[in-house]
Amino acid sequence: MQQVSLGFLGCGNIGGGVYRLLEEMGGELARRDHLQVRVEKILVKNIEEALQINAAKGLNVPRELLTEKAEDVTSAPGISIVCEFMGGEQPAARFMEQALQNGKHVVTANKVALALNWDRLQRTAEEHHAGLWYEASVGGVIPVIRVLNRNLEADEIDRVFGIINGTTNYILTRMAKEGKDYEDVLKDAQRLGLAEPNPAADVEGMDAAYKLSILASLAFHGRVTYQQIYREGITGISAKDIAFGQEMGYTLKLLGIAKKQGSTVETRVHPTFLPKDHPLAGVDGSLNAIFIHGKYCRDMMLQGRGAGDMPTASAICGDIVEAALCTEPSYPTFDNTPEPSPEFQFTDNWMTRAYIRLSAVDAPGVLQKVSECFALESVSIASMMQKEAEGEERVPLIFITHPAHEQAIRRALERLDRNVCSLEQMIRVEG
Amino acid sequence: MQQVSLGFLGCGNIGGGVYRLLEEMGGELARRDHLQVRVEKILVKNIEEALQINAAKGLNVPRELLTEKAEDVTSAPGISIVCEFMGGEQPAARFMEQALQNGKHVVTANKVALALNWDRLQRTAEEHHAGLWYEASVGGVIPVIRVLNRNLEADEIDRVFGIINGTTNYILTRMAKEGKDYEDVLKDAQRLGLAEPNPAADVEGMDAAYKLSILASLAFHGRVTYQQIYREGITGISAKDIAFGQEMGYTLKLLGIAKKQGSTVETRVHPTFLPKDHPLAGVDGSLNAIFIHGKYCRDMMLQGRGAGDMPTASAICGDIVEAALCTEPSYPTFDNTPEPSPEFQFTDNWMTRAYIRLSAVDAPGVLQKVSECFALESVSIASMMQKEAEGEERVPLIFITHPAHEQAIRRALERLDRNVCSLEQMIRVEG
Numbered sequence: 001m002q003q004v005s006l007g008f009l010g011c012g013n014i015g016g017g018v019y020r021l022l023e024e025m026g027g028e029l030a031r032r033d034h035l036q037v038r039v040e041k042i043l044v045k046n047i048e049e050a051l052q053i054n055a056a057k058g059l060n061v062p063r064e065l066l067t068e069k070a071e072d073v074t075s076a077p078g079i080s081i082v083c084e085f086m087g088g089e090q091p092a093a094r095f096m097e098q099a100l101q102n103g104k105h106v107v108t109a110n111k112v113a114l115a116l117n118w119d120r121l122q123r124t125a126e127e128h129h130a131g132l133w134y135e136a137s138v139g140g141v142i143p144v145i146r147v148l149n150r151n152l153e154a155d156e157i158d159r160v161f162g163i164i165n166g167t168t169n170y171i172l173t174r175m176a177k178e179g180k181d182y183e184d185v186l187k188d189a190q191r192l193g194l195a196e197p198n199p200a201a202d203v204e205g206m207d208a209a210y211k212l213s214i215l216a217s218l219a220f221h222g223r224v225t226y227q228q229i230y231r232e233g234i235t236g237i238s239a240k241d242i243a244f245g246q247e248m249g250y251t252l253k254l255l256g257i258a259k260k261q262g263s264t265v266e267t268r269v270h271p272t273f274l275p276k277d278h279p280l281a282g283v284d285g286s287l288n289a290i291f292i293h294g295k296y297c298r299d300m301m302l303q304g305r306g307a308g309d310m311p312t313a314s315a316i317c318g319d320i321v322e323a324a325l326c327t328e329p330s331y332p333t334f335d336n337t338p339e340p341s342p343e344f345q346f347t348d349n350w351m352t353r354a355y356i357r358l359s360a361v362d363a364p365g366v367l368q369k370v371s372e373c374f375a376l377e378s379v380s381i382a383s384m385m386q387k388e389a390e391g392e393e394r395v396p397l398i399f400i401t402h403p404a405h406e407q408a409i410r411r412a413l414e415r416l417d418r419n420v421c422s423l424e425q426m427i428r429v430e431g
Numbered sequence: 432m433q434q435v436s437l438g439f440l441g442c443g444n445i446g447g448g449v450y451r452l453l454e455e456m457g458g459e460l461a462r463r464d465h466l467q468v469r470v471e472k473i474l475v476k477n478i479e480e481a482l483q484i485n486a487a488k489g490l491n492v493p494r495e496l497l498t499e500k501a502e503d504v505t506s507a508p509g510i511s512i513v514c515e516f517m518g519g520e521q522p523a524a525r526f527m528e529q530a531l532q533n534g535k536h537v538v539t540a541n542k543v544a545l546a547l548n549w550d551r552l553q554r555t556a557e558e559h560h561a562g563l564w565y566e567a568s569v570g571g572v573i574p575v576i577r578v579l580n581r582n583l584e585a586d587e588i589d590r591v592f593g594i595i596n597g598t599t600n601y602i603l604t605r606m607a608k609e610g611k612d613y614e615d616v617l618k619d620a621q622r623l624g625l626a627e628p629n630p631a632a633d634v635e636g637m638d639a640a641y642k643l644s645i646l647a648s649l650a651f652h653g654r655v656t657y658q659q660i661y662r663e664g665i666t667g668i669s670a671k672d673i674a675f676g677q678e679m680g681y682t683l684k685l686l687g688i689a690k691k692q693g694s695t696v697e698t699r700v701h702p703t704f705l706p707k708d709h710p711l712a713g714v715d716g717s718l719n720a721i722f723i724h725g726k727y728c729r730d731m732m733l734q735g736r737g738a739g740d741m742p743t744a745s746a747i748c749g750d751i752v753e754a755a756l757c758t759e760p761s762y763p764t765f766d767n768t769p770e771p772s773p774e775f776q777f778t779d780n781w782m783t784r785a786y787i788r789l790s791a792v793d794a795p796g797v798l799q800k801v802s803e804c805f806a807l808e809s810v811s812i813a814s815m816m817q818k819e820a821e822g823e824e825r826v827p828l829i830f831i832t833h834p835a836h837e838q839a840i841r842r843a844l845e846r847l848d849r850n851v852c853s854l855e856q857m858i859r860v861e862g
Contacts, residue, residue, distance in 0.1 A: 021727055025585055032652055032764040033584070135582060141728045143574060143582040151566060151574040153464070154456055154748030221463055279713065279734075296452055296745035297572045300735035303710070304728065314727035317585030328758045333463040 001036050004324040007073035007082045007104075008042040009095050011050060011066075014109060014136075015042070015085035016059050017309030018316050025317070035324050042066050043073045043086075043095075074098040081323050083316065084108040093117040100124040100132065105323040109136035109312055115210040115226050118217070119338040122331055131329030133319035138211040139164055139288045141311040142304045147292070148218040149332060155294040157219040161257040161430070162290035163283050164211045166307040167195050167202035168234050168254040172242070172271075173284045176252065181239045194286070204233035205254065205269040212256035216267050219292070220260045221334040222341030224267055230348060232270035241357060241425050244398050245273050248385060250355070250429065251281035257430070259350070263343055266350040271427050273355050278431040349407045353382065353429035356413070358397040360421035362389050370397065373415035379404040397421065400429060432467050435755040438504035438513045438535075439473040440526050442481060445540060445567075446473070446516035447490050448740030449747050456748070466755050473497050474504045474526075505529040512754050514747065515539040524548040531555040531563070536754040540567035540743055546641040546657050549648070550769040553762055562760030564750035569642040570595055570719045572742040573735045578723070579649040580763060586725040588650040592688040592861070593721035594714050595642045597738040598626050598633035599665050599685040603673070603702075604715040607683065612670045625717070635664035636685065636700040643687035647698050650723070651691045652765040653772030655698055661779060663701035672856050675829050676704050676786060679816060682712035686861065690781070694774055697781040702858050704786050709862040780838045784813065784860035787844070789828040791852035793820050801828065804846035810835040828852065831860060 006022075008015050022029075022037050029035045044050035047066045054061050067073070073082060074095055082099035084106060086092040093113040096106050101124055108114060114121065114137050125132045135145045139162075148157070163169050167189065174185045186203070189195035201207045209229040216224035234254055242252050250273035258267045274281045279301055283289040288306025293299050305311035340346065360366045367386075374381060380402040389395040401409065413423050437453075439446050453460075453468050460466045475481035478497045485492050498504070504513060505526055513530035515537060517523040524544040527537050532555055539545060545552065545568050556563045566576045570593075579588070594600050598620065605616045617634070620626035632638045640660040647655035665685055673683050681704035689698045705712045710732055714720040719737025724730050736742035771777065791797045798817075805812060811833040820826040832840065844854050 021585065025587065028587070028652075029585060141582075141731060143578045143731075143733075146577055146582060147574045150753055151572075151577060151746060151749040153752045154452065154460060155745045156456065156459070221459075277713075279710075282708075282710065294745065296741045296748075298736050298739070298742055300572060300574075300733075302574075302731075302733055304731035308729070310727045311729050314586045314725065315582060317727075318582040321584045322581055325761065330756065 001030060001034050002324065004035055004037045004081065005040040005079050006037065006320065007040055007076060007079040008085060009070065009073055009082060009092065010085035011042045011044055011054070011061065012085060013309040014312050014316070016054065016057055017313035018083060018085070019059060019061060021310065021313045021317050029321065033321055033325065035321065037320065037324065039065060040079050041073050041076055043070055044068065070095050070098070074104070075102055079104060081105045081107060081320060083320065084110055086110070087112070089113050089116050093121065096121055097124050100128055100130045103128045103130050105131040105133070105326065105329070107133045107316055107319045107323055109134065109316055111137040111207070111210040111214060115213045119223065119336045122336045125329065126331060129329065131323055131326050133323055135319050136312050136315035138214050139290055140304065140306040140308065141315045142288055142290055142302045142306065144215065144290050144302055145218065147302065148215070152292070152294060152297060153333070155296045157292060157294040158261065159259050159293040160215050160219045160290065161255055163253050163280060163288050164256045164290065164306065165202055165208040165254055166286040166288060167199065169283070169287065170194050170285050171203070172234060172252055172254065175237070175239055176242050176246065179239050179243065182235065182237055203235050205231045208254060208256045208269045212258055212267055212269055215256070216258035216265070217334070218332055219258060220265060220344070222343050223334070223337045223339070224258070224265065224344070225340050228267055228340050228346050230268040230270070234271050237271055241427060244357065244385070245355060248383060248398070248400060249276050250274060251276055252427070253280060255430065263345050264347050265344040266347050268350070273427055273429040274431045349405050351403045352406055353403050354401045354409050355427040355429055356399045356401070356423070357425040358416070358421045359394040359424050360397045362393065362395045363420070366420050367397070369417055369420055374401070374412045376415060377408040377412040379408055379412045432461060432465050433755065435466055435468045435512065436471040436510050437468065437751065438471055438507060438510040439516060440501065440504055440513060440523065441516035442473045442475055442492065443516060444740040445743050445747070447485070447488055448744035449514060449516070450490060450492060452741065452744045452748050460752065464752055464756065466752065468751065468755065470496060471510050472504045472507055474501050475499065501526050501529070505535070506533055510535060512536045512538060512751060514751065515541055517541065518543070520544050520547050524552065527552055528555050531559055531561045534559045534561050536562040536564070536757065536760070538564045538747060538750045538754055540565065540747055542568040542638070542641040542645060546644045550654065550767045553767045556760065557762060560760065562754055562757050564754055566750050567743050567746035569645050570721055571735065571737040571739065572746045573719055573721055573733045573737065575646065575721050575733055576649065578733065579646070583723070583725060583728060584764070586727045588723060588725040589692065590690050590724040591646050591650045591721065592686055594684050594711060594719050595687045595721065595737065596633055596639040596685055597717040597719060598630065600714070600718065601625050601716050602634070603665060603683055603685065606668070606670055607673050607677065610670055610674065613666065613668055634666050636662045639685060639687045639700045643689055643698055643700055646687070647689035647696070648765070649763055650689060651696060651775070653774050654765070654768045654770070655689070655696065655775070656771050659698055659771050659777050661699040661701070665702050668702055672788060672858060675788065675816070679814065679829070679831060680707050681705060681786070681860065682707055683858070684711060688861065694776050695778050696775040697778050699781070704858055704860040705862045780836050782834045783837055784834050785832045785840050786858040786860055787830045787832070787854070788856040789847070789852045790825040790855050791828045793824065793826045794851070797851050798828070800848055800851055805832070805843045807846060808839040808843040810839050810843045
């Protein structure tokens with residue numbers, strides 16, 4: 001029987017979930033893997049507060065495990081694996097670095113700290129012969145990190161895209177099903193604890209962009225930094241656009257999209273219409289799903305719980321077991337530079353289809369004028385819908401384009417004569 | 432740069448695909464993983480024949496790599512990884528055992544040889560400190576083996592089920608879309624090379640049962656042998672039942688299903704109706720998809736190409752890279768006995784819903800008599816459909832039951848009075 005001593009940095013929802021899982025599955029892990037896993041120390045902000053919170057959650061963590069000093073976890077000689085559950089970039093990244101410097105394996109689900117400090121953390125890990133695991137950092141329990149790092153290591157991946165933020169997927173799903181506006185559903189999600197009191201990281205797409213930077217780096221074998229990712233959130237989405245999209249056969253999702261062709265790379269997070277029969281269109285609520293396409297594997301989809309304490313704990317404990325049994329840590333096999341990989345040319349002129357909603361004066365010749373703007377930029381229209389005005393002076397005009405260059409679409413929209421119509425919404429269409 | 436020398440046992444479609452992938456990706460593997468992978472020897476039945484077949488496929492394998500003697504691969508001192516592509520139980524299993532005895536890592540996609548000789552192969556591997564990889568043995572490129580072995584190692588899996596045979600999925604998809612009968616579609620699939628000249632292994636569910644025995648063993652951490660798996664193929668399925676099912680909102684798939692509750696285990700392969708909006712219902716053609724449910728991870732779905740030379744080659748080459756970099760082989764963490772695990776109670780009295788088609792005399796009182804048979808065995812009817820007779824004496828009566836014990840359903844069907852009705856079809860319903 002191998003003894004494994006863990007240190008926790010933080011003990012919130014996820015940390016509590018991991019503690020509970022290890023307690024419940026301790027006997028099984030001993031039987032299956034000959035591992036006796038013991039939590040040695042847990043860093044908390046305030047011991048008294050932590051005791052109260054744990055008690056309220058029915059989590060029985062002995063007081064002597066708790067500490068307010070990070071060194072008790074990151075430098076304790078008895079601890080071999082440090083599990084980071086603090087969230088946010090700092091001090092989490094600094095503490096992980098300290099643990100790695102002390103030769104401890106680190107397991108984390110923290111996409112922010114990882115996406116922003118990956119090069120540094122990996123270098124420190126390599127220097128000290130320590131391992132760094134982060135399966136739960138993207139897509140919760142979805143096994144995408146191991147799939148990219150191991151299963152597809154010999155393949156050439158050219159596309160990774162998917163629903164990688166549960167909060168926005170929950171909000172968009174409810175907006176679509178109930179016809180409600182963004183603000184109403186957001187408030188309800190906050191009340192239910194499914195959105196943060198400050199929801200910016202989720203609804204403005206930052207969380208998805210951190211995750212996409214990790215996925216794209218692994219898939220394309222070169223560093224794609226957070227800053228390289230084009231980002232639009234869902235705060236500007238109205239119930240109206242979701243309804244018009246539905247009428248035209250599309251479902252709205254916040255997607256993270258990474259594509260590579262030759263050395264040209266595009267990475268973007270934005271609301272996206274998908275055909276109703278697209279496999280991602282049916283992925284609702286807190287589910288996440290990730291599509292991968294490669295030269296040899298062709299298309300693959302992985303779907304599962306992207307959030308929730310116990311699913312995430314399951315992924316983290318998979319990492320903990322691997323770390324415990326690990327004799328030779330392995331690292332992603334690309335030059336993990338602090339800057340974007342010099343081998344990639346990043347483009348903001350990707351090919352896309354677009355849903356465009358205009359508000360137009362209800363007069364003869366307007367449609368012709370609008371059509372001319374698209375034609376001049378060689379943007380071809382796939383379908384069009386004009387709604388009758390409902391007591392308004394202006395009428396909604398909705399176009400869905402054929403694939404075109406992003407910048408050509410933007411130039412076409414800039415050509416619109418503001419005296420006869422205004423741009424109300426532009427949403428990209430995939431699939 | 433690490434030199435890796437491979438030996439191939441066989442060089443058919445899959446072996447040829449692996450050879451091609453390694454040739455095309457050689458530079459990348461050197462760059463990414465500092466591996467120089469070289470194929471040293473290839474066992475073929477007949478060298479002249481193999482040269483002709485390879486030439487016809489445009490595969491440029493030098494004559495000096497080919498051999499007709501297995502020992503040139505399994506015993507060659509220079510070869511560190513043996514890749515088995517022969518298919519079938521023997522001599523593949525024997526050759527793999529020889530390679531393992533010589534301390535060579537073995538990579539295989541051969542579910543038959545593995546399912547029937549797993550205990551022996553694993554024991555030999557452990558004794559000689561060699562590794563055994565088989566990601567491509569189930570679901571082609573779907574990463575289910577690593578997900579069960581690594582990602583979910585700390586979880587408690589209670590259900591694994593899915594579409595794990597591409598040939599039957601292709602046949603059922605076409606039967607449903609074209610309304611054609613089994614024999615017609617099978618002939619066409621054979622003509623297109625999508626079904627074997629002798630299709631028994633696929634259409635009678637053996638292939639799926641081999642795979643399910645591997646999945647269930649890994650998921651439940653105990654040996655589930657092939658013999659423990661209840662098996663029904665698709666040869667008795669008529670276009671009529673697919674059409675009636677569709678009318679009632681169901682899609683027909685051949686599923687492998689493994690469930691565990693406490694120590695009770697059920698494993699079965701049979702045609703299964705799924706609600707049309709079930710995520711597996713839309714998995715068509717040669718796609719495979721596997722559902723996993725666990726206590727902590729909850730529900731997860733993995734989908735991808737279950738067959739095809741290059742997708743399978745991608746999975747195999749992922750294994751080859753892992754084997755090449757491996758310093759400490761790991762094995763499934765359960766007592767890999769030749770017999771079914773003594774910790775499991777296998778049951779054939781699972782809970783299921785059922786689609787039942789009867790052919791009944793068109794006379795008063797028949798429906799009451801039939802209903803009584805079900806009621807006497809406490810099988811409750813969820814929906815019923817009676818079709819008008821079309822120039823026949825007897826009418827089709829279709830029932831879909833609520834969940835009931837398999838044996839109760841069978842007893843109810845035995846109670847039917849053969850003078851007034853006959854059982855034409857019974858298909859289980861999931862989801």
